[in-house]
Every structure is written in structure tokens, then in C-alpha cells.
Amino acid sequence: MPKVKKETAGKFSLVAAILYIIGNVVGIGIFFKNGTVFRLNEGNYLGVLLAWIISIVIVLCMALSFAEVSTCKMKNKNAGVGGWAAQFCGHAFGRYAKTGYSLIFWPANTFAIMFFAGEAILNCFAPMLGWDQVSGYNYGTGTTAIIFGIGAALFVVFMLLNYFKANAMSKAGSIISFVKFAPILMVVVLGIVFGVMYNESGAWAGHFVQTETYSGEFTPMGIISAIPAILFAFEGYISVGNISGDIENSERNLSLAVVLGVAIISVLYLAVTIGCITAGTGNVYNLMHILLEKGISEVAYQILTIIISIFIFICLIGCVNGMARGGISAYQSLAEEGALFKSKALLEAKPGNKMFAGSILFFAMVMFWWVILVIPSSILNTDAMADGSSTSMVLCLYIIYGVTVLGGFVNRFSKKVEVKKQKLFPVTAVIGILGCVFMVFFVGFVQFLAAPIININNGLIYDGVATETTPLWQGLKSGWGMFVNAPNCLGIERAGGFYVLTNIEAMAWFWGMTVVMALLPIFNDLFIKWSGNKEHQQLIWQKNKKAVKFA
Secondary structure (H helix, E strand, O other), X not given: OOOOOOOOOOOEOHHHHXXXXXXXXXXXXXXXXXXXXXXXXOXXXXXXXXXXXXXXXXXXXXXXXXXXXXXXXXOOXXXXXXXXXXXXXXXXXXXXXXXHHHHHHHHHHHHHHHHHHHHHHHHHHHHHHOOOOOOOEXXXXXXXXXXXXXXXXXXXXXXXXXXXXXXXXXXXXXXXXXXXXXXXXXXXXXXXXXXXXXXXXXXXXXXXXXXXXXXXXXXXXXXXXXXXXXXXXXXXXXXXXXXXXXXXXXXXXXXXXXXHHHHHHHHHHHHHHHHHHHHOOOOHHHHHHHHHHOOXXXXXXXXXXXXXXXXXXXXXXXXXXXXXXXXXXXXXXXXXXXXXXXXXXXXXXXXXXXXXHHHHHHHHHHHHHHHHHHHHHHHHOOXXXXXHHHHHHHHHHHHHHHHHHHHHHHXXXXXXXXXXXXXXXXXHHHHHHHHHHHHHHHXXXXXXXXXXXXXXXXXXXXXXXXXXXXXXXXHOOOOOOOOEOOEOHHXXXXXXXXXXXXXXXXXXXXXXXXXXXXXXXXXXXXXXXXXXXXXXXXXXXXXXXXXXXXO
């Protein structure tokens, strides 16, 4: 039996790191996000393709930029994007980014994923129970609370498995990442084959654009408004920075994993998009429904739907597993620095355990978001609140990404931080920064400020661009919610009897969540200060304190 070198034992290889990224990123979004992209482009295939291509260029440029930024030397190799931000942008922003990333991304994203995983379990049984996947499931009053419970149980299970069997779960995550190729291939094949066979208008026209609502006309605004929705689907690739210390030859392999991981995901997403375009629908369950309409048997329809639901559930399980693994590592890193309130006390409780403090802190923060989101979602019996919270999360993170890459770009001239220079960095950094600026401006101020105010009396959110009855500004907004629809919730009848957020409600929820997320790092440091700062931390607003070097 070959001997394993001590320095590489139990570590991620380059391939394992790439699979970790794929496991964290490829979840439920690609199977449903194209529905929004199609609607925003009125079903026009050229608009859909251009929106994806532009978005992929932005994400690849960010990945190539982080390939240089991530080569800076840090004492804590698992500091991730927060540590890089501290190196290039100074202590104040670095500390804010590091605590903010961990307090926002890991718990909020994990919450949303575990909620959708709970829904995915029910989806596996939906065809047998006669539930309708196309219009959204109406499970009845109280179902949302049940889904929250299922999701929480899944999270606890995978937290415990990663705590007690970390190496085994790491291998399991790699296997699940391979399995994720199966539903993607299934959607591509079904979309292209059956789209060509059954589409009388031609494979690239799509029956979807022949409806009364969608004209199939090319609109530049459709492309622009679809880009943020697509960028959301790539969120999570940079989280591999929080396990950098566990990657073999991390100075080289981390940057390679980020670039290659994003490139592979881009190819997969484009393949799914082409399958969706050919079939004429952006929703995987709509695709199954189309096959039923075109003549496949009811039994075949149910079997295909159950299979795709099982695969989607496996994809989400992979995400939950990856988030548990990365979240524990990220929070353990913060605890070892004393960067979180009371984190040192957890370290002292079990000083020899390298996962205990991180596990407790991560679990506590996920439950924090669970409490915030479970109450309104359960009352309204809809998943719109859980889905919408991820929009605020991604907006906050793109600010951190953009400023960090900007710091790396400035470093090219100041040369304060030693890095391994990438030839294309000056170009990729500019494109990536502009992409982040666009993302923040369009989502924050166009979709969730200008559009709701202009349409303050028009009521509901719509998922399309301008029509004769729907003003353009109202049509810019992307819908929230995946599966659950609540009939006549609280006695309010909207959208055919189902509860849908109005423009003003969506704006209030978005900005409320964004403000809460943005203030979490400040509150953390205030709590540390009020407790006497026993960790001797250099807080966000402090300067020239030599006791602690954050990164």
C-alpha cells in the first residue's frame, strides 16, 4: 500500500476542490432560473443566449481576477475572501468582509438551500399525489412550516456527519458532484430531442414564444434585466477560499480550482440553456408537462418527473453537505482569531477540538436566520420570503467581491501586497468590477427601488417585460418563490386566488433583509466591545492597534 504523505493526508486534491465548487454552486437554480430569463426576454432565444454569455464572461473575469488575488500570503489560509479583502483593502473593510461573509453567506445561503431541499423531498412524491408542478404546489395550510422542519432536520444531520465523519463526507460530496451531471444531461437530452421532434415552429423558435403573452421579440432590456438573475445562479464558487488550508498545494491549486470550476459550471449551464431553448421552456417541470401534452403516456410523465425530482433533491443534498463542510471551516477560522462574539469561550470549552467552536457558531447563525424567516413564511404559507432573502445576500456579497478585486487592481500599481501576477488580470479585473457595479445598481436601485415606486399603485410583481397591460418598469422585477403557493392567505386574494407579494411588499422585504445583513458585522463588533473585548480584537472602526493582525 502506498504511503500517504503527512502534509497531504486528508487534503483536497485539485480535482476534489473543483468538485467542491461544483457541489456548492450547482443546485436548484439552473433547473428553474431559466424560467425567469425566458420571461424577461419574451422567449427570444437570442436574448436568452446573449444574457447567459454576457453573465458568464462577467463571472469568468471575476474568477480569473480571484486567481491573482487569492495568491496573497495570509497567516490564516482558511480566511477566504475576507482575508484577501484585508490584504488589499485594509483592516476595516477586511474585517467587515470576513465577518460579513461568514455571517451572511454561509447561514443565509444554507437556510435557503435546506428549505428547497425540504420542498424537493415533497416534489419526489408530487406526481403520485396528483400535485401540479407547473403552476406551483399548493400543499395546504401549514405545509411551509413542515418544509422548514424537514430542511432543518437535513441540516442537523449533515452538520453531525461532517463533524464526526469529515473525511467520509468530503468523499461523499465529490461523488454527489459527479451525480449532478445526470439531471443536467437529462434536461439537455430531453430538451433537444423532444424539442426538435414536437416543435412545429422549429427547434430554435420554441412553442413558449408562441403564446399570447410572449411575442419572442428581441429586447436589449430583456438581456440587461436577466443578467442579475443569471449571476445569482453562480453564487458560491468563491467559498472554496474557506477551505484553502485543506487544499493540496493551495497557492497553485486554489486559483486553478476557481477558474476551472467556474468554466465547467458555465459549460453545464449553457448546455442546459440550449436544451431549454430547443424545448421552448426555461422550467424543468414545464418540460415534463410539455412532453405530456405532446403525447407521452401519463405513466412515463410521472416516472420522468419523479426521476428529475430525485436528482434535484440529490443536487440540493450535495449543496447542504458542501455548505456544512465549508461553514464549519469558516466559523472555526473566525473562532480561532476570536473574531466573533464569545467565540473564544467555545474554543476554551474544547481546546483540542478543531471543529467544535466552528460547528456551534455555524449552527447558531443558521438558526438565527431560521427564526427570522420561518415566522413570516409559515404565516403566509409561501417560500417567497426564503427565496427573496437570497437576493439580498447575493447583493451584499457582490459588493464585497467588487471592492476586493478593486483593491487587487490598485495593488498592481501600489505593489503593497506580493502576489503571483496573472497576465490578463488588468482586463479581467475591470470587467469583473463593472459587472459587480451593474449588479448592485440594477438589483438594488432599479428592481427594488425605482420599479416599485414608479408602479406603486399597480400591485403585483410580474415576471415579464413590457406588454400592453404591464408597464416596462413593473416587468423588470424577478419573481420570488419556487414551489409553494398559498390560496387566499390571510383572506387576501391575489393572482388568481394565490398570495403574491406586491411591489411595495417586495421592496420593503428586500431592503429590510439587506440592511439586517449589512449591519451584522457592525453588531458583532459592538457586542465584542460591550463585553470588554476579552479577545483583544482590532474592531472595524479601530486603527493602528498592534495587538491583533486580522488577516
